[in-house]
Each structure stands twice: as structure tokens, then as C-alpha cells.
Amino acid sequence: MSLHFGLLGLLKICPMSGYDLKKIFDESVNFFWSAQISQIYRELKALERAGCVVSTTEASSAGPNKRIYRITESGKARLKEWLLDDTREIGEDDRNEFLMRVFLSSSIGGNELLGILRKRLAKYRNDLERLNTSESNIPKYQEKFDIESERLFWMISLRRGYHDVQSHIRWAEESIRFLEDQGYRAP
16 A cells, blocks of 8 residues: 555545644554654655645644645545455555564574564564554544544554454464464474
8 A cells, every 4th residue: 555545535524734643653553564753754755746745834732833634535546446446456464574484594593583472472462462552542643633424444454453453463372372382482
């Protein structure tokens, strides 16, 4: 996915600043898409040049003025076109560097792989906590942006995240047990 479609989709909900967009990315979709603030602002500028968003400067009592971005009709049309594009060819996890490393771990041995898998299991458990936090943020965004119509779609995405992370946890636990049953011990 190109970041600009994610930004257009969020701006369709309501006008926001780049900072607001970054906060939503961090608190809701970070389990499947992350973005740096510099990337967000770069994309917003490109979207504005393309006529997909417009911005205005608004005074802020809490600090410097804010640039607020709004999606245009052209931006809505491009978002809709992208959403309706044939999704059969959209890749999901086509490349997994971590799994490639596991696959080639005969070069380091089972003891070392066991230590790596334990660290990865801790990461997966942390990912599960992040999902729980994302889910707990949904009511806050519903209230802030009056987005009841978005809740269903956010929950469907969140459920996919839960399934993915829970399967990763089960796989890591199973792999650790398998290596331990083979007599391997982490260094």
C-alpha cells in the first residue's frame, strides 16, 4: 500500500494535521502499517500538489499554528478507485526476512536459534499488547471523530491482526518446545 492512500482514507473521516495523522497511525494501524512523521508530511505535500488534499493554517492555543489537511473530491475519487482495484494481486508478507534467517539457521545451530526464537516470542507478545492498546483506542476515536461507521472496518482489520499475532505466538512457542525436545539449550 502506498502511504498516500492510507492518509487519504484517514482524511476522509475528518480533516487533520500531520501530527494528528501520525498519532492515529501509532494508536490504531501500527500493527500492519507504520509511518514516520517525515514520511507523512512528505506524502501530504505530494497529495496537495496532486490536488487530492488542500490545507489551511489554523491558529493553535497550545503552540505554533497547525496546518490542517482536508481531502478533496479528487482525493476521494482516487481513494475509491484504489479500494475497488482488483485485490487478487496484492501481496501479503511476500518476503519475510526473519523466516529466511530461521530457514538458514543450520549455519548457527539450534542453541543460537533457540535464543533468537525466545527474543522473537517476546516481540510477538509485545505486538499482542499493542493490538490490545489499539483496540482500547477505538472508543476514543469514535468519540473524537464521530466515526461509528468506521468501527466495523477497524474491528475487522484488528481481528486480522489478532489472528496473525496469535498464530506467530503459537508458532514460536511450538518451535521453542521442538528445539528443547531435541536437546538444544539457549546460550
